[in-house]
Amino acid sequence: MVADSLRAEVTDLLARLIRVDTTNPPGNETAAAELLRDYLEANGVECELYARVPERANLVARVRGTGDGPSLLLLGHTDVVLAEPAEWSVPPFSGEVRDGEVWGRGALDMKSQVAAEAVALASLVRDGFRPSGDLVLASTADEEVGDGFGLQWLCEAHPDAVRCEYAINEGGGDRIELGGATFYQCTTAEKLTAPFRILVKGRSGHASMPSIADNALVKAATLIERIAAYQPEQQVQQEVEAFTRAVLGELPPTADIVGRLRALDEITGEVVRALLAPTFSPTMITASHKRNVIPALVDLEVDCRLLPGQTPAEIEPVVRAMLGDDIEYELVFGDAQGGTRSSLDTPLWRAIESYVAEVEPGARAVPLACPGFTDSHWLRDAFGTVAYGFFAMRSMPAEVSATLIHSADERIPVDDLELNVNWFRYAAHAMLQA
Numbered sequence: 001m002v003a004d005s006l007r008a009e010v011t012d013l014l015a016r017l018i019r020v021d022t023t024n025p026p027g028n029e030t031a032a033a034e035l036l037r038d039y040l041e042a043n044g045v046e047c048e049l050y051a052r053v054p055e056r057a058n059l060v061a062r063v064r065g066t067g068d069g070p071s072l073l074l075l076g077h078t079d080v081v082l083a084e085p086a087e088w089s090v091p092p093f094s095g096e097v098r099d100g101e102v103w104g105r106g107a108l109d110m111k112s113q114v115a116a117e118a119v120a121l122a123s124l125v126r127d128g129f130r131p132s133g134d135l136v137l138a139s140t141a142d143e144e145v146g147d148g149f150g151l152q153w154l155c156e157a158h159p160d161a162v163r164c165e166y167a168i169n170e171g172g173g174d175r176i177e178l179g180g181a182t183f184y185q186c187t188t189a190e191k192l193t194a195p196f197r198i199l200v201k202g203r204s205g206h207a208s209m210p211s212i213a214d215n216a217l218v219k220a221a222t223l224i225e226r227i228a229a230y231q232p233e234q235q236v237q238q239e240v241e242a243f244t245r246a247v248l249g250e251l252p253p254t255a256d257i258v259g260r261l262r263a264l265d266e267i268t269g270e271v272v273r274a275l276l277a278p279t280f281s282p283t284m285i286t287a288s289h290k291r292n293v294i295p296a297l298v299d300l301e302v303d304c305r306l307l308p309g310q311t312p313a314e315i316e317p318v319v320r321a322m323l324g325d326d327i328e329y330e331l332v333f334g335d336a337q338g339g340t341r342s343s344l345d346t347p348l349w350r351a352i353e354s355y356v357a358e359v360e361p362g363a364r365a366v367p368l369a370c371p372g373f374t375d376s377h378w379l380r381d382a383f384g385t386v387a388y389g390f391f392a393m394r395s396m397p398a399e400v401s402a403t404l405i406h407s408a409d410e411r412i413p414v415d416d417l418e419l420n421v422n423w424f425r426y427a428a429h430a431m432l433q434a
Contacts, residue, residue: 006119006123006418006421007414007417007418007421009119009123010115010116010119010417010418010421011097011102011414011417013039013115013118013119014095014102014107014111014112014115014116014412014417015095015096015097015102015104016035016095017032017035017036017078017095017106017111017114017115018093018094018095018102018103018104018105018106018107018111019093019094019095019104020032020035020078020093021093022078022079022080022106023079023080023081023082023083023105024079024080024081024141024142024144024145025145026055027055027056027079027141027142027145027149028055028056029055029056029057029058029078029079029140029141029142029149030049030051030054030055030056030057032078032111032139033049033057033058033059033078033139033141034049034057036059036061036078036114036118036139037049037059037061039118039122040061040118040121040122040137043122043123043125043126044125044126045061045062045063045121045122045125046061046062046063046064047059047060047061047062048060048061048062048161050154050157050158050161051149052148052149052153052157053149056141056142056149056150057141058138058139058140058141058149058150058151058153058154059078059137059138059139059140060136060137060138060154060158060161060162061118061121061136061137061138061139062134062135062136062137063121063124063125063129063131063134063135063136064134065131065132065133065134065135065432066130066131066132067132067133068132068133069131069132069133069431069432070132070133070165070166070347070431070432071133071134071135071136071163071164071165071166072131072133072134072135072136072164072165072166072167072168072348072427072428072431072432073136073137073138073162073164073166073167073168073379073385074117074120074121074135074136074137074138074167074168074424075138075140075151075167075168075169075170075375075376075379075387076110076111076113076114076117076137076138076139076140076169076170077110077114077139077140077141077142077143077144077150077151077170077375078106078111078114078139078140078141079141079142079143079144079145079150080105080106080109080111080144081105081109081144081406083105083408083410084408087408088408088409089103089408089409090103090104090409091104092104092105092408092410093105097414098411100413100414100415101411101412101413101414102411102412102414102417103409103410103411104410104411105410106410107410107411107412108401108404108405108410108411108412109170109405109406109410110170110391112391112412112416112417112420113170113391113420114139115417116391116417116420116421116423116424117137117139117424118137118139119421120420120421120423120424120425120428121135121137121424121428123421123425124425124428129428129429131428131432131433132432132433133165133431133432134164135428135432136162136164138151138154138161138162140154140375143374143375146337150375151375151378151379152375152378155378155379155381155382155383156382159382159383162379163382163383164379164383164385165383165385165386166346166347166348166385166386166387166431167376167379167385167386167387167388168348168387168388168389168390168424168427169374169375169376169387169388169389170374170389170391171187171190171370171374171376171389172184172185172186172187172368172370172388172389172390172391173185173186173389173390173391173392173393173420174393174398174401175360175363175392175393175394175397175398176265176268176398177265178247178261178264178265178268179247179248179264181247181362181363181364182360182362182363182364183246183247183363183364183365183366184352184356184360184363184364184365184366184390184392185243185366185367185368186349186352186365186366186367186368186388186389186390187367187368187369187370187374187376187388187389187390188239188341188342188344188349188367188368188369188388188389189237189238189239189308189340189341189342189367189369189370190308190338190339190340190341190369190370190372190373190374190376190377191274191275191279191305191306191307191308191338191339191369191370191371191372191373192305192306192307192308192310192311192336192337192338192339192373193303193304193305193336193337193338193339193372193373194304194305194306194311194312194315194333194334194336195301195302195303195304195333195334195335196301196302196304196312196319196331196332196333196334197299197300197301197302197331197332197334198220198223198298198299198300198302198323198329198330198331198332199297199298199299199300199329199330199331199332200216200217200219200220200223200297200298200299200300200327200328200329201216201296201297201328201329201330202214202215202216202217202218202219202294202295202296202297202298202328203294203296204288204293204294204295204296205293205294206292206293206294207291207292207293207294208292210294213294213296214294214296215294215295216287216295216296216297216298217287217288217294217295217298219298219327219328219329220285220287220298220300222327223300223323223327223329224282224300226322226323226324227280227282227302227322227323228282230280230322232277232278232279232280232318233277234254234255234276234277235254235276235277235307236251236254236257236276237275237307237308237309237369238341238344239275239341239344239367239368239369240257240272240275240276240368240369242344242366242367243272243366243367243368244257244261244272246364246366247261247264247366248260248261254276257272257276258270258272258273258276267398267399267402271368271371272368274305274371275307275368275369275371277307278304278305278306278307278310278315278318279303279304279305279371280302280303280304280319280322281302281303281304282300282301282302282303283301283302283303284300284301285298285299285300285301286298286299287299304319305371305372306336306339307339308339308340308341308369309339309341310339311336311339312333312336316331316333319331337373337377338372338373338377339373339377340376340377340380340381341369341380342376342380342385342386342387342388343386344367346386347430347431348386348388348427348431349365349367349388351426351427351430351431352365352388352390352427353365354430355392355423355426355427355430356392358426359392359394359419359422360394370389374389376388376389390423391420391423392416392419392420392423393416394415394416394419395413395415395416395419396412396413396416
C-alpha cells in the first residue's frame, strides 16, 4: 500500500480541488487545471493546458516513455454538477475532512479520481519511475454537459495530446457481494445514448368543448402507456455473459438471468436488465401553452439507450412497431453518443484482475457495460483505445455511493483514496515497466 505521506497528500489535494467551484455550467475548469498543473510541475511533471476558451482549460501531463512500450492515459474530469447548499450538512465546496472522509461536490464524481491519478503520477516521478511508453494524465473540462470544451474537443483539435493505446477512466470499481463471493465491477463498454422526439399531431380547439377538437395530449398519453408496457427483445452481449458466468458459474437462459441475479441482489439484477435490451424512458413533454386551448401538437422526448453496436437506424422500425400506426406522429432522432466497447483480452484487464486479487484475496474483477456513457467513448472512437472504468471502492458500499453521486453530502473515505493511489501506481508499473 502507499505510504502515509501519500495518503495525506491525496487527501489534501482532493480537498483543495473541491474548494475550486467548477459547477458546470459555467464550468470555469481553468482554475482546477492550474491547481493541478502547479502541483504536478512542482513534482517535476511536464504539463500543458489546452483550452477552447480561456476559462475552460484541460490539463494534460506526461511522463515520456524511454522505449517502445504502450501508452497509458489516466483520465478524469474536473467539472461537477450543481450543489444546493441548503441540502448539505457541510458547505458543498468546503472540502472538509470529517470522520475519515472528504466531503464536498466532486468527492465521488470525480475529483477523487483526478486527485488520486495526479498523486500517483507525481509520486512515480519522485521515485524515478521511467516508463517504457508514455504515461499521461488528462484532467478535462465539460464532461457533465458535453458542449464541446473537453475530451471530445481534445480528440479533434489536439489528438496527439491524448492519443493512447490504453486508458483508465471512471464508471467502475464498485465492490459487490453476491452469493457469498466478492466482486469488483469494471466497466468495459457503454450503451449508446440515442434520444428521440415524438411529435404527436391533433387539432386544436377550445378546452370547454373537447369534442370539437382532437387532443394531441390525450394521444400522447396513449403512446406513453405503450412505451411503458413495451418489452424489447433481450440479447446477451459479451459483458453480460462474462459477468453472469463469473457470478452464477453458468449462463442461464436469457429469460432467467435477471431473476437469478435479483435473487442475489436486487440492484445488480436491475443493472443487468438494462444491459440486455434497449431502454425507452419518456422524460419530457411540451403541449399547450394555455390552459383553455386543446393542443394540436405535443412534443414528447424519450431517453433511448441502445446496446453497444446497435444504431438508431436499425432501432427505428422497433420504435415504430412499439408506437403502432393508429396515431399520427412524426419521429425525430437526435444525436447519438457512446455505444462503444473494449476487448476483455488485454494486458490492462489482466492488471485489474491481479490488482483485485492482491488487495483482497478471493475477490474477483468482473466486466460489465455502463447503462449510460462516459468520456471513454471519445477515445475508443478516435484512436481505438482500450478504455476501462475502474476506481476501486472497498470502504464505501456501492449502495451508499450510488445515492451520493450528484446528490447532497457527497463524500469519499480517505481509505478509498489511498487504495486508488496504489491502483494507479500499480497499473503504471504493470503496463509500462521498462
